[in-house]
Amino acid sequence: AQSVTQLGSHVSVSEGALVLLRCNYSSSVPPYLFWYVQYPNQGLQLLLKYTTGATLVKGINGFEAEFKKSETSFHLTKPSAHMSDASEYFCAVSRYSSASKIIFGSGTRLSIRP
Amino acid sequence: DAGVTQSPTHLIKTRGQHVTLRCSPISGHKSVSWYQQVLGQGPQFIFQYYEKEERGRGNFPDRFSARQFPNYSSELNVNALLLGDSALYLCASSLVSSDTEAFFGQGTRLTVV
Numbered sequence: 355a356q357s358v359t360q361l362g363s364h365v366s367v368s369e370g371a372l373v374l375l376r377c378n379y380s381s382s383v384p385p386y387l388f389w390y391v392q393y394p395n396q397g398l399q400l401l402l403k404y405t406t407g408a409t410l411v412k413g414i415n416g417f418e419a420e421f422k423k424s425e426t427s428f429h430l431t432k433p434s435a436h437m438s439d440a441s442e443y444f445c446a447v448s449r450y451s452s453a454s455k456i457i458f459g460s461g462t463r464l465s466i467r468p
Numbered sequence: 469d470a471g472v473t474q475s476p477t478h479l480i481k482t483r484g485q486h487v488t489l490r491c492s493p494i495s496g497h498k499s500v501s502w503y504q505q506v507l508g509q510g511p512q513f514i515f516q517y518y519e520k521e522e523r524g525r526g527n528f529p530d531r532f533s534a535r536q537f538p539n540y541s542s543e544l545n546v547n548a549l550l551l552g553d554s555a556l557y558l559c560a561s562s563l564v565s566s567d568t569e570a571f572f573g574q575g576t577r578l579t580v581v
Contacts, residue, residue, distance in 0.1 A: 358510075390572075397472075397558055397572035398511070444510050455501075455524050456570070458510030 356381045356447045360459035368467045373417075373432040375462050377445030380426065386448040387428045388456070389419055391441050398444065404428065415439070440466045470494070472561050472573035480579045481549050489544040489576045493561030499523075500542040501570060502534055503558040511558055517542055518564070546578075554580045 361376035379385055386405050390398040402413025409421040419430045428445060445459040473492045481487050493500050499518040503511035516524035517536035531547045540561075546553055556577050560570040 395574075395577075397574045398560075399572070400569060403569065446510075455513045455516065455526065456503075456511075458512070460510050461508075 358459035366465040375430040388446040390444045474573040491559030497561040499562045501560045505556040
């Protein structure tokens, strides 16, 4: 079975500060890992994904995440927060690909303080 | 190119009624998946269809059903609506069933009263 735990339902940072959203996963097989962002009343947009290979994954809008197998973690980071980053972020895991069943975490709401 | 389109964007139904939600995948995409997102939670997988065949089913009651048409569009049907079915229903499409990226539509907001 696969599962995802996002630590912190709400994270607040100052504009220009480091963004760190935490995600831990559980999977009995090598996982595919994803971070999605959801803007209000909209669908999900893929920020980045890890399938195989390099464990540091770079995504859109300056975000990146590192796959750490030993820690079963896939934390999302951005060096400098921008006001436009305020949104809901979901970590997700899939057994094969995102085209198949995706297991989502409960989400982390990111707020940016001026 | 148009992205994944879902219709309607919003609708209100009464308990016990039936609802049909529609999804048109990105042109050329043959795989469609459906997710339910209850307010304040992450999306939950309902179904995946590929080449008109069901390839996966989540833990949802038999009141939920879906199908995929020859043009790869899809319908999600929910019978005997309950208040708890109120949610954002998301459709995602991908090129093939093993693709590593799925593209999501903006969803249909269903309110059951």
